[in-house]
Amino acid sequence: MEGIDKNKQDQEKLSAAKAAFQFVKNNDVVGLGTGSTATFAIEELAKRIQAGLKIKAAASSVKTEELALSLGIPILKLETLGSIDISIDGADEFTESLNLIKGGGGALFREKIIASLSKNSIIITDSSKKVDRLGAFTVPVEVVPLALQYVLNQLAALNGKAVLRKMDEKTFVSDNGNYIVDVDFGLLDKPEELALALNQIDGLLAHGLFIGLTSKVIMAKGDEILVFE
Ligand SMILES: O=C[C@H](O)[C@H](O)[C@H](O)COP(=O)(O)O
Secondary structure, three states: OOOOOHHHHHHHHHHHHHHHHHHOOOOOEEEEOOOHHHHHHHHHHHHHHHOOOOOEEEEOOHHHHHHHHHOOOOEOOHHHOOOEEEEEEOOOEEOOOOOEEOOOOOOHHHHHHHHHHEEEEEEEEOHHHEOOOOOOOOEEEEEOHHHHHHHHHHHHHOOOEEEEOEEOOEEOEOOOOOEEEEEEOOOOOOHHHHHHHHHOOOOEEEEOEEOOOOOEEEEEEOOEEEEEO
């Protein structure tokens, strides 16, 4: 990561995670994100439960659910929840206008459902994630396998350079049994317009542009905590 070493970055992730807990109350349903930053929040939540906090949680991925259960965090099924009090998740990029790119870990669809259900959707980040314009990080999209070629055609028509995500030389498959395609649209002047265009593509289950879904971003920078809302 440019300009920040990993230890410092992890320290910032942990500080941002801790700062998010001022907003978590007893009896809340808490949405849990996925990724290295969300993992700091999940570990912190487990400590607070051991200290007496009473919450139930919903997980944005199989990995997060397994980690949460292993730490004694009670997990509710996402499909049973009509709303979530607060969610805590990471991001790959964010702007001061609270637009995000997410999905570096492939969990974008469930993360988006959780963010959409959340009354208070909190993003926690280290200082490397703040950008003036989204798009240096490619936009992940989740694609139903049988629609792959159709979706690739539509992405090309939007001038996106698409790469099918692989892991260990095999096609990456999401928790929902779908493919992830990472799309380079260059730096985005109008992320809202791109999000609307991607919403129109049949077979494209979800994209990693989170527009208007975030209540606040808590970013740690060194010893400082900055809140964007
Ligand atoms: O699919 C993964 C998520 O959207 C993550 O929240 C995002 O990729 C950020 O991950 P990390 O905290 O590991 O940088």
